[in-house]
Amino acid sequence: MKILVCISHVPDTTSKINFVNSDTEFDTNGVQYVINPNDEFGLTKAIVLKEQNGAHVTVVNVGGVDAEATLRKALAIGADEAIRVNIQPKDGLFVAKQLANVVKQGGYDLIIAGTESIDYNGGMVPGMLAGLLGFNFVNACIGIEISGTEATTIREIDGGKETAKSNLPLIIAGKKGLVEEKDLRIPNMRGIMTARTKALNVVEPSSYANATSSIKFEKPAPKSAVKLISADNLDELISLLHNEAKVI
């Protein structure tokens, strides 16, 4: 089985979010980059499937040369090879089209992406990729087992979960639950050493017009200070929630 894991290279969850160039670009100064958390759950699941059933795991990123550190980390965690499509993307549909080309080249049975990235929160690339390729698609996926050419998936629904069966090839957009936080793997020294010898292939992008473009960013208006209420005066809290905030 060939598995492709799509990896976003994103600012760490604790990063300060600021913008430069008249608020048109994210300020990368002093920011640590990591594998997008939703993608990391998916990557770990791919490694688990490989250990269980045997599989070749490729990781892919559409991005600049700075994303190679993140791809090397994925290789150190246990992926077999990496592909970087060499362009700084600006639009979800554009990314999906580049990834569709990678899938057509490589012929993968299972494609795992994250439900959304924590930077642009678009939540669209996996579904668009499925649409472009005509593959089966399960979003918000929190469980998957493979048996032969059939997959049993679990997806999160509002207030519960839903189990479904589908044939491969399949695209899932995963999140926490695919594996648990404690099952995430930290690269060990041996993994880091072997990662250096694994292939990281850089491919050039195809040219497509951007469907959407970012004009500028804004930060939320500074919040007014919290209104402190005495623990002995809960009537005041209820009155404020009722009369001022109008939420009860």
Add this chain to the structure above:
Amino acid sequence: MSVLIYTESNEGKFKKVAFEIASYAKKVADMLGTTVTAVSINATENNTLSAYGVSKVLKVTNDKLTSFNAKAYADVIKQAAEKEGAKVVILASTTDSLHIAPLVAVNLNAGFASNVIEVPLSVAPFQVKRSAFSNKAFNLSEIATDIKVLGISKNSFGLFENATSLTEEDFSPALSDADFGVKVINSEKTTGKVTIADAETVVSAGRGLKGPENWGMIEELATVLGAATACSKPVSDIGWRPHGEHVGQTGKPVAANLYIAIGISGAIQHIAGINSSKVKVVINTDAEAPFFKVADYGIVGDAFDIVPKLIEKLKAFKAANA
């Protein structure tokens, strides 16, 4: 030319979010000088859409669509958009609509903006404001394609009544076997409990509660308020509460009207997940807890002392205002 919306229903009845999307779409249609058409799937009370500015509803009735199927539903919406010549297609941010929207966008070769929080800033060029960086920033985006798909962020717009005369039309899109490649075999839903996704109010607790045996008062407070219960990441990681209750950046997002955080210090990842809630209340013994910086109302004090008293006072308030 109309603005097309997908109005979600559950067992035939429209969800509240269907009316929110209709309210939003009516504003967009007014900006474009056109009308709103809805497409509904196995809904029974289509006439209720007329109160929120919908002029026409395309009714799809099909037993094969009884359980949700992303590809098939996306195919229905695509064909409805083509039939109407819609240039703007608007969906909600429920689990199901988030699943469908990217498929619809690709099917229509449309640019897609998700997490949209306001009416478009302008329609020519088509510019929208969306949340990004886990609610730590907003992004102004322009959609350049002929057809535009918008996903409206949860609880960002509200309901606006706008009585309109409505025509209902049966619609039978052609569906192929390829639309049904994913077959649902089992669905588990908790019933009788408010879900975090639907809740107007969420009562959330953290490690300050000291142990899972102390959640009785949290559940009681939630019951009094008609709220869903939630918890912080450490609490679900150590197994005090189920994973489904974990809210935050890697858990469920919360966009409630009222979010009450009890014994939660307010790590940056937690705040990112709940920050689009309108009103935030914090109860914590530590006056330096970061949650006080983002909350609207705060009480410094012991939850074990405050919460039971608050329950009694809220019961009295509810009884007096019933």
